[in-house]
Amino acid sequence: MTKPEHSLSEIIKDIVTVIIGILFCGFALKGFLVPNKFFDGGVTGISLLIHEIYHKNIAFVIIAANIPFVILGAFQVNKSFALKTFVCVIALGICLLYVPYPVITSDKLLVSIFGGVFMGLGVGLSIRGGCALDGIEILALYTLKRSSFTISEIILGINIIIFLIAAFELGLPTALYSILTYYTASRTISFVIDGLEEYTAVNIISGKSDIIKERLVMELGRGITVYKGERGFLKESFDVSHPVDIIFTVITRLEVRRLKNLVHSIDPKAFVFTNSIKEAAGGVLKKRVREH
Template identity: 25%
Template sequence: MTRKAPLVKRLKFIVSRWAKKFGLLDTLRSISKEKYAEKFSASLFYGLMSSIAVNFFFQPGHVYSSGATGLAQVISAISERWLGFTIPVSVAFYAINLPLLVLAWYQIGRKFTIFTFITVTVSSVFIQFMPHVVLTPDPLINAIFGGLVMGTGVGFALKSRISSGGTDIVSLTIRKKTGRDVGSISLMVNGAIMIFAGLLFGWQYALYSMITIFVSSRVTDALFTKQKKMQAMIVTSHPERVTRKIHKILHRGVTCINDAEGTYNHEKKAVLITIITREEYSDFKYLMSKADPEAFVSVAENVHVMGRFVDMD
């Protein structure tokens, strides 16, 4: 016990020094303020959905999923065919995500990466131990419903501020730089993976896999509303009050046009223009009901923004 004590103390010192160097301790302290239950529940939900998609639809139907999951399926099939042993999909999925988690740590955020690591780990465990069930041999049905289940898991994960890993990390990194939609980027990246799968295993199943990718990306975009931008134009007699509420609640900027005149009553009012996300729309309606319930508000959906627009954490 006496000899082990200095060694344990030394190891604690090394771990503490590296954690401090990479900012891990500060990150963990900040995470303690967040809703652990919501994020961990989202991780469990994604793990369950991904394991059902892989073991109930993709593997039995010989359909390849999108992103890291699809690449893991390809690696597993290659190992079984050419190496004489099978690398489990769960192991390949976990190995693919490790370098991407390093990318996420530096390019997206530390809290995001920690919860993504939890999600990837949970998903790998679920895929490994979820039994394989053949619901139908029809590859088209497997492609559609597998994509629906997987897209639901990915969408809810992103909605809870966590990622399922894989190409989600690549997509979010690119979206951070370009502002393009996550689903569209994933569709292009995963198309390249499906070409590779088609060359190896046959174009019939690669085409079915493209259906899976399309369904999954559309469901993801439908659920992950944070990336959808909306423009609100507000005609109000109380511009300062409305602007103050938008700044305080939504933390968004506002452009104000003073001395606008209505052609019916010739009243002088102000026109306010702000850009929000679809996720913030409910809060926007609430603050408008409090700030100026008599204001005229026009909202345009799916607007494209050029310039600086900050995605809130």
């Protein structure tokens, strides 16, 4: 008997995660951003801009602004994702209409920072639950196939336009504080999605690679890959080189310091360099966030 793709417990967990995310987004909007005429990036930023310029109810504006991107998502991603996203957006609109959030503060710095933090928490949790509360990434994905720009460049360009309009309509200080809100939200989203266990690739070049390999596997319990290379090629002795095993492994960022300390205790002259990994799957990696 084959195991169902998603168990009931996983579905319930996703639903609860999305609901919490929606509540956080509503709190960020009604408790911080809307009362103080602040903005965020993406479709939420467009919605807030329309709300301020035309004085339309933010709940209805967010729903209407996301509909084109939901339709686009049905073609660019899949219909299931688009349907879940549409339900989430509707739920956010209902939350904004009926949940009596208090206005927390009017201090501009606090609004820009904590408004961004709670917005990032909400959007990040909704993504972990399998849907999106902002369609800007879908638009970027659509534009990517028709231009030479990257997704990050497309999103940045759209947000620059949003903040320029905000600066023109509501003043430069508000736009600048809103940029801080957007940055804080973006960093929080990354943290919520990647978590403390964001994967880091580590490459180690050392003359004592045999000992390092053994201790990485036996003490840290990490899987390793070994490349064959050469070391040496110094300026004063360019023709002199030696074969060396280049060790590659993937760890979480919580383990980086422990790994570096271990390598340094074996070979203080070892060359160690790291870089972040956006996606990793398979091998001996432990499962982090269920993919949808």
